[in-house]
Structure formats: C-alpha cells, structure tokens
Amino acid sequence: MTTAIVPDVSAVPLRYSAPIGGVAGTSFKPEHLQAILSADRQRGFFEVHAENYMGAGGPPHRALEAIRRDHPLSLHGVCMSIGAPQPLDKAHLARFRGLVARYQPALVSEHLAWSTHETSFFNDLLPLPYTEATLACVCDHIDQVQDAIRRPLLLENPSTYVAFRESSMSETDFIRAIAERTGCGLLLDINNVFVSATNHGFSALEYLAEFPLSRVGEIHLAGHAEQADDEGDLLLIDSHDGPVADAVWKLYEIVIRRRGGVPTLIEWDSMIPDWPVLQAEATAAQAILDRYGPAALVGDRHAA
Secondary structure, eight states, rough: OOOOOOOOOOGOOOOSSSOOOOOOEEEOOOGGEEEEEEHHOOOEEEEEEEGGGGGSSHHHHHHHHHHHHHSEEEEEEEEOTOOOSSSHHHHHHHHHHHHHHHHHEEEEEEEEEEEEEEEEEEEEEEEESSSSSHHHHHHHHHHHHHHTTTSSSSSEEEOOOOOTTOOOOOOHHHHHHHHHOOOEEEEEEEEEEHHHHHHHOHHHHHHHHHGGGGGGEEEEEEEEEEEEOOOOOEEOOOOOOOOOOHHHHHHHHHHHHHHOOOEEEEOEEEEEEEEHHHHHHHHHHHHHHHTTTOOOOOOOTTTT
C-alpha cells in the first residue's frame, strides 16, 4: 500500500512561496547539488519533477530541502494524467498535494496529456483529441487538482507526433477554453511548439500569435532530437537531452518581447551535462529576460 506524504511545512523555511518574477532557472539534478551549494546563491530558481519526491524522506528530500532553503522552487508534475477519461488517481493527487504543502513552491504545473488507461501506466505523455467532451473532462480534472492544492495550476502545452481527425477546435483554442473555464494559468513550452509545428507542418509563429500569452506564468525551453519518420521526413522528438536550438531561442525572444519577463526554465533531463553547461543556458535566457524586462503585454488578440 502506498502512503501519502504527511506535510511537514516546518521542516523547510518558506522564503519563496510568492511569485518570482522574470528570472531564469534550471532543472535540479542531484549530481549538481554540491556545485550549486558551493557556489554563490544564484538569481534564478530550480524545478523538479514531483514524482521523484513522493517518498516520505531519504536522500532525495534532504537534497531538495538543501536547495529549497536558499532558492525558489517549481514543482512540475508528469503523471497526473489530466487528459485521461478515467478519474484522477486519488492517492497520487494526495501525494502531489502533500508535496505542495511541504515545500510551498513558487510555481506548480502539470501537462495537457494522459499517461494511464485503467490499470496500465505509460512512460510517456500522450496526446488527446480537442473536442467538447475532452475539454469537459480536462477542466473537471484541473478543478480537482486546484481544489486539492488550493492554488492555481499551470498547464503545459504538449509536444505531439500525431493529430486526431475528430478534433473540433485548434490546440490554442482548446487551451484558451481550459484557462477561461478553470482559472488555471499556463506553462508555455516553446520547444514543444517548435517540435509540434515541425512535425505537423504548421507555423510556430502563427501558433504563438494565437496562444493566450496573458495567461502564461512560466516558460520552458529545452533541446530536441532529430529523427526521420517512416517516409523519411524530418521528425523532431522532445528529448530534453541537449542545448536549446537556435530556432527555439528566436521564438523565445519574440515571446518575451511581447509578453515581458516570465519565469523561464531550462529543461535538461537526460545526457546530463556538467553544471556550468546547464547554468550557461539559464544565463542566456536571463539575458533575454533582462533585455526586455517587465514590459506590458502588447497585441494579445485573445487577451483574457
């Protein structure tokens, strides 16, 4: 039997539960812990996958507590299966709620995807059709998560490799409707936009022009891998195993110029580099954030 974490808020000084502004951060990897602790406290923040910290204690929590004492934290869920037609896993939601209570992160997010079916669990974030039925299901699940954690959730746009004929609305309209119905915020993953645009043959710039940027509370940047599909055409995979591509940096600068400073996270989840390499990616994002500062949102054609 799995036991949910009992929140122990007193275990960690709660310095960073407030919004963190236009700063850049990185994924936290345990192999970087000593380099981070031995350096001066950095300006940015760290993000972790919630599922890696759902045990009650041990080395993972000791490392995260050390990071949390001096840095803002972002909690990023990957297994809530918000897009699945079946009910949310109550035990998983309880563990997620416990982590939010325990660490009081500045940002909390999950994916617009599904990863469970009945008793099967998939090690992937799978797409869903954009219909009124799936919209109602997703909104109900987000309402449940937000009621549990007692704060708004940021929902991340997906990277996709297939599309559904039965979809009756665009991805941006679907995401906008979710935000309007539930009051949730959005996590804009710009690498996901570029990957999906390349795979499906649409314009990333047009997608971003339709995206409700006024709802965005965090941005993700990451690397991707190039493969070929069965017909020999280019296929991009959201691999998080390398530096941010030049084209993604260009899209990011366009978004920040329009949206202003938003907390920005560099994701790097496999083939982990030395800490200075990851830190340099965050420094590059911070330079763009500083260049445009807290500018007002301009020209959001669907501003909320």
